[in-house]
Amino acid sequence: MNIPLNITKTIHDWLFSIMPEGAASIVEMFIIALVYLGIFTVIGLFLVFLERRVSAWFQLRIGPNRVGYQGILQSLADALKLLSKELTGTVKADKFLYNLAPYFVIISALMALAVIPFTKEFHAFDINIGIFFLIAISSIGVIGILLGGWSSNNKFALIGAMRSGVQTISYELSIGLSLLTMILITGSLQLSEIVEVQKNGWLIVQGHIPAIIAFMIFMISGTAETNRAPFDMAEAESELGAGFHTEYSGMKFAYFFLAEFINMFIIAAIAATVFFGAWLSPFGITESLPWLGVFWFLGKTLSLVFLMMWFRWTFPRLRVDQLLTLEWKYLLPINLVNIIIMALIVWLNLTITF
Amino acid sequence: MERYVFYFIALLMIVSAIASVSSRKMLRSVIYLLFVLAGIAGIFFLIDYNFLAAIQLTVYAGGIIVLMILSVLLIHHIEMELEMAKISKRILTAIASLIGIGVFLVTIYSYEFQVTNIATTTTTADIGFGLLSYEDGGFILPFEVISVLLLAAMIGAIIIAKGEKLEGRKNNLK
Numbered sequence: 211m212n213i214p215l216n217i218t219k220t221i222h223d224w225l226f227s228i229m230p231e232g233a234a235s236i237v238e239m240f241i242i243a244l245v246y247l248g249i250f251t252v253i254g255l256f257l258v259f260l261e262r263r264v265s266a267w268f269q270l271r272i273g274p275n276r277v278g279y280q281g282i283l284q285s286l287a288d289a290l291k292l293l294s295k296e297l298t299g300t301v302k303a304d305k306f307l308y309n310l311a312p313y314f315v316i317i318s319a320l321m322a323l324a325v326i327p328f329t330k331e332f333h334a335f336d337i338n339i340g341i342f343f344l345i346a347i348s349s350i351g352v353i354g355i356l357l358g359g360w361s362s363n364n365k366f367a368l369i370g371a372m373r374s375g376v377q378t379i380s381y382e383l384s385i386g387l388s389l390l391t392m393i394l395i396t397g398s399l400q401l402s403e404i405v406e407v408q409k410n411g412w413l414i415v416q417g418h419i420p421a422i423i424a425f426m427i428f429m430i431s432g433t434a435e436t437n438r439a440p441f442d443m444a445e446a447e448s449e450l451g452a453g454f455h456t457e458y459s460g461m462k463f464a465y466f467f468l469a470e471f472i473n474m475f476i477i478a479a480i481a482a483t484v485f486f487g488a489w490l491s492p493f494g495i496t497e498s499l500p501w502l503g504v505f506w507f508l509g510k511t512l513s514l515v516f517l518m519m520w521f522r523w524t525f526p527r528l529r530v531d532q533l534l535t536l537e538w539k540y541l542l543p544i545n546l547v548n549i550i551i552m553a554l555i556v557w558l559n560l561t562i563t564f
Numbered sequence: 565m566e567r568y569v570f571y572f573i574a575l576l577m578i579v580s581a582i583a584s585v586s587s588r589k590m591l592r593s594v595i596y597l598l599f600v601l602a603g604i605a606g607i608f609f610l611i612d613y614n615f616l617a618a619i620q621l622t623v624y625a626g627g628i629i630v631l632m633i634l635s636v637l638l639i640h641h642i643e644m645e646l647e648m649a650k651i652s653k654r655i656l657t658a659i660a661s662l663i664g665i666g667v668f669l670v671t672i673y674s675y676e677f678q679v680t681n682i683a684t685t686t687t688t689a690d691i692g693f694g695l696l697s698y699e700d701g702g703f704i705l706p707f708e709v710i711s712v713l714l715l716a717a718m719i720g721a722i723i724i725a726k727g728e729k730l731e732g733r734k735n736n737l738k
Contacts, residue, residue, distance in 0.1 A: 232565060304642055307591060338687055339614045346618040349626025353598065356633045360591060363642045375634050382626075399688055 242334050250320055250472060255285040257471040260512075261519055268523040295460035300363055303457065307361035312458070312465035314354030319472040322347045326479045327401050329489045329503035340401035341393065344480060345386050348435065351473065352378040355437075355444065355454050358466070362457035370453030373530060374437055374444035380537045381441075384431035387545040391424040391552045392417065392484050395561060401483060408487040409494070410563040418562055420552040425485050427541055427548075432477035433518055434533070436470060440525035441533060478514035479507075486510045570610060577603035588645045591636050598629045612685045 221241075225234045259274070259282060266273025274281035299308060325340050327333040337343055352375060359371020395417050396404045407413070414421045434441040445453030455466045482488060488510075489503030496502045528536070555561060577600050584596035601624040608617035649657075698704045 302643070304589065304591070307595065310595070337614055338685065339618050342618045346621035346626060349622055352630060353633065356630070356637065357595070360637050360642065368637065372637060375630065379630060
């Protein structure tokens with residue numbers, strides 16, 4: 211087992227100089243895990259705050275602006291409130307599965323975060339099947355939603371869970387195929403190599419028309435995969451109460467809530483990595499300052515997150531049959547044709563490179 | 565350290581495999597089975613078979629287990645419990661399992677395993693070339709045969725699901 215953990219060279223060397231090798235590698239793993247837990251919490255809380263401000267902006271309100279500068283500490287206060295809340299539960303629920311469900315959702319989100327390349331150095335787990343690993347992990351998160359819905363012993367929760375299962379299984383295909391379209395250009399699944407290829411122009415420019423189609427399909431199915439509006443059938447407030455997490459309260463509810471936002475960040479981060487060159491600056495203007503990469507990466511990712519929030523506050527919710535028609539009758543056939551077009555373009559060398 | 569990780573995963577797999585067959589709630593059995601399958605993926609990661617591990621996670625944990633959970637959700641109420649089997653059936657199953665484990669152990673211990681120090685990671689490109697090569701040791705024929713099998717299964721599923729509608733259209737034409 212040789213996990214290529216490469217956070218920063220200096221910390222790595224310093225740890226190995228003061229400790230024996232076995233202890234140092236374990237300490238390094240713990241440090242990396244703690245750092246990623248910190249990133250996880252900060253991003254989750256920040257995105258909750260961002261969502262509330264963006265929704266307020268779209269609805270011509272002000273939104274939370276009392277706690278801290280412009281309300282930036284609002285979601286921290288909310289998290290403290292949720293921590294101190296009583297954990298309620300139903301008597302006839304399946305206790306074991308009911309308590310297990312939030313962890314499936316949150317652990318799969320955390321595992322996916324480890325593969326994301328923040329900068330060239332700040333990339334914890336650069337595995338040679340990167341993209342495929344992300345797809346595999348994201349297919350596990352839905353198990354948590356299905357379990358939570360079933361074990362709460364509540365019919366609205368059960369209906370929400372069933373809808374979510376159907377939706378995620380369908381849209382996973384589109385996510386995989388649209389990423390596969392881009393893999394045809396890069397010729398590698400490893401995320402660092404995918405970024406390396408984009409030094410000659412971001413992939414959305416290199417692949418021009420089919421890449422733009424693939425990007426649109428990826429954003430649509432990514433929004434559906436995270437169960438966000440306009441695809442939030444799993445928790446449609448007007449029909450199902452709160453859907454699959456109706457019976458959850460306090461911190462367990464917060465886990466589901468946090469995981470939804472982290473999943474949104476992950477989808478946006480994959481899109482930024484595969485289509486917009488991750489930490490690469492436009493035209494290489496800051497190539498001499500590699501630490502600026504994290505700003506470029508976060509900038510690209512957050513603008514894609516903003517796009518997904520824009521979807522949420524603009525489009526009305528779909529019906530279940532419309533949702534399935536969109537995937538199986540439109541997105542999937544378009545995607546299959548798109549792969550063939552992309553293969554032709556790569557074969558005939560029609561890609562645009564600088 | 566790898567040894568301890570292996571023992572931990574193996575213990576987890578054995579415990580959840582036993583729990584999976586002995587639990588009387590159907591969905592809990594499915595979840596214990598998920599732990600076994602995830603443990604197999606973990607062992608693949610341990611020996612650097614990353615591609616196989618990801619396949620294990622997507623196909624078994626993400627695909628088959630989710631389908632199983634969906635079917636349990638459709639047919640099984642939360643208060644139902646599976647009934648116990650008859651004594652004679654239990655004894656028969658125990659004997660069959662013991663014979664199985666005996667064959668397995670005899671095979672493992674009678675074969676001399678060679679310890680190699682080659683630690684090369686099989687890349688996805690190697691697997692792709694292997695699947696599409698038509699020279700000696702290539703897998704193009706099984707690959708194509710399996711794709712035909714999948715096509716047949718898909719057509720069969722459509723016929724079963726839409727059978728009445730297709731026949732109805734035929735009757736209208738008459």
